[in-house]
Amino acid sequence: MIGIEIFSGPGGMGLGAKYAGIDVALAVEKNAYAAQTYLANHSDTTVVVDDIQNINEFRYEKKGEQTILFGGPPCQGYSKSNRKTRSNENPKNWLFLEFMRTINVVNPDWIVIENVPGLKGMDNGFFLEKICNDLHSLGYTPNFKILNAVNFGVPQKRDRIFIVASRDGIAFEFPTGSFVDNHVSVADALFDLPKLENGTKEDSLKYKHKAKSEYAKLMRGNLRKATQNYVSKNSDLVIERYKHIKQGNNWNDIPLELMSNYKDHTRCHHGIYRRLKEDEPAFVIANYRKSMLIHPTENRGLSVREAARLQSFPDTYKFFGSLDQKQQQVGNAVPPLLAKAVFEQIMKN
Template identity: 35%
Template sequence: MSDVVLIDIFAGAGGLTEGFLRSGYTFVSHIEMDRNAIQTLETRGLYHHLQRNGDPEDYTEYVNGEIGREELFGRYPDFDSELYMNIELTEENRDMVIETIRSKMNDMGAVSVDGIIGGPPCQAYSYAGRSRKNMENDRRNYLYLLYIKFLKEFQPEFFVFENVPGMKSAKRGLILSDFQRKVTELGYKLDFGVHDAFDFGVPQRRRRIIVIGHRMGDEMIQFDKERYGGTVHDLLSDLPALEPGEGTDGPQEYRCKPSPILEEMGIRGDRDVLRHHRARRHNPRDREIYRRTIDAWNSERRRLKYTELPLELRTHRNTRSFLDRYKVVAGDLPFSHTVVAHISKDGHYYIHPDREQARSLTVREAARIQSFPDNYIFEGPMTSKYRQIGNAVPPLMSEKIALKLYEIYMGGF
């Protein structure tokens, strides 16, 4: 592919970025405030750099634990780490960030920017976030204005804006309507929709707002539905069974060879090494609740309500709301329920479907449900890894968006 130049803002751990990197796009900047997430994105950027240059063995050594991250990056002084800006975008620093990007464009010989991708943090727009105190006046409600500032400044031919469905009703719908009005005034035609990641081949029901703005014709951008053809059991069956507290964040052996569906999805290849497969510790009470939750699904195909638990297993006084606070990832379905950042707090809402294990999902299992490949390494402590995964756009979904945009941008409608 020819170079199509992008700016990546509110990048997170790179779920949206990954699809565009796989599709051959070139980035002049990645901007993210979370230090662990930007390090994850930088590590993945080096992976793609080595793949393009035909020398991936050093990355394999890193995944295998044979060398550390510092040594890995030390071997490639030509890799441009300055593309990865660990900074919180604000009204006060936006002009400085824009000037830094323009300087980087000049260094790379990029005359213009073809596209901007990203989505502001969703906490202020999500239904759960809006139920918390002081969220009404949270500055994150207005980060979309910074996104618009970048559109005004760089005038790309297209953009991809992603967020949670709750944005439709945030501030009584005024935020989304204001965003749409302002970008339309900039000359963009909008394709707006609430899309389910399951329709893009991801083994998860995950509905998200996708706004694609472009100046490339009048036809609607349509995506062909392509659904995951296995079950959650198929997705996880090659991973070692773990008791709570077992496993390691480092390299370990798979249980068996990859299934054809894992290879078809690009989740696992013959040379991959298993990482991030360590189970949380759970107390006996929680494990008993997990077993009952799994049994209710397996025997009656229903979700156990908190009020059905015997009194000795209850720890919360609230018996009127959030009655599904314990939820199993159904192994016999072709999709999981939505993985969100709260998985970093506890695993009660993401119970592994195997009754014998009676535990919550590992980082790697959550990453697979999000369609991250096994060679995607997440940096930082365990809680941060969960949060990065829960906040991400599934790479399979982003790849299909990237390929469709490339087809339109390079070939016209």
């Protein structure tokens, strides 16, 4: 099966597709740094650096195989945490129409659209219904489901909605996941990685010890050193706050005198200053620098490599751009192991 990815980001969904045996021939991403990350890790894929709205032709080698078009249009507008532009008046919330236009150009056998679960309820289901109706009108049979990455071997509780549509009238049945009763924990994912300090900027460090969990072994492969051990430099005040927060807890553990610069600290979002719990999967990492997500046993933020581990990117995967850009790419990506499960299910049809 030949894959074409739009709104590709750094390539998490594309990696999952390749894991499932799909030949991803072409990817489109307008952010130059995310596109650079994609190309560096997917050397056999042609990466087009442009806005999908500017592209009217897709050139790739047609091998007589089925074609699958997939991707995740920008999702901030659909997120429940976005209270400012979460409506049909935000033009970015209509970028899914580019999927419909691209379908007319490519005429794929399968379509996979990935997004935040908030898409289902946004505007009383208007957008989800619109997407499914448009797919029907184009001759496709769509189905959708919210999947939690943690049930597919990803050490993170991350819900995503997938819309899968077939041109051949197949009523797609979603995978259930083989990790429902044996979630991968933060300790499984991170505890073989190097010990780091606040503000560490080491490109390569030896692993702390041999990989003990099956997950760590899968992520490491044959590597001897962990790369991209980049940690944001937090102020002394922020580090002092970290010291008071117990595993699984958030800013509520911080003494009032350390929160005096907040106009009203009681209005802080529950996801701010959260320390990961080592014996459970991680919370959603998203913009983990901005939310001050804390390492379970060390008083610092997460490194790029640690965040990538929690997303199920292998340690060979490298991200490009500034530190902020690397962090954003990791946080926004589709967990490859989650995507792999969806694509493997499609390959069975």
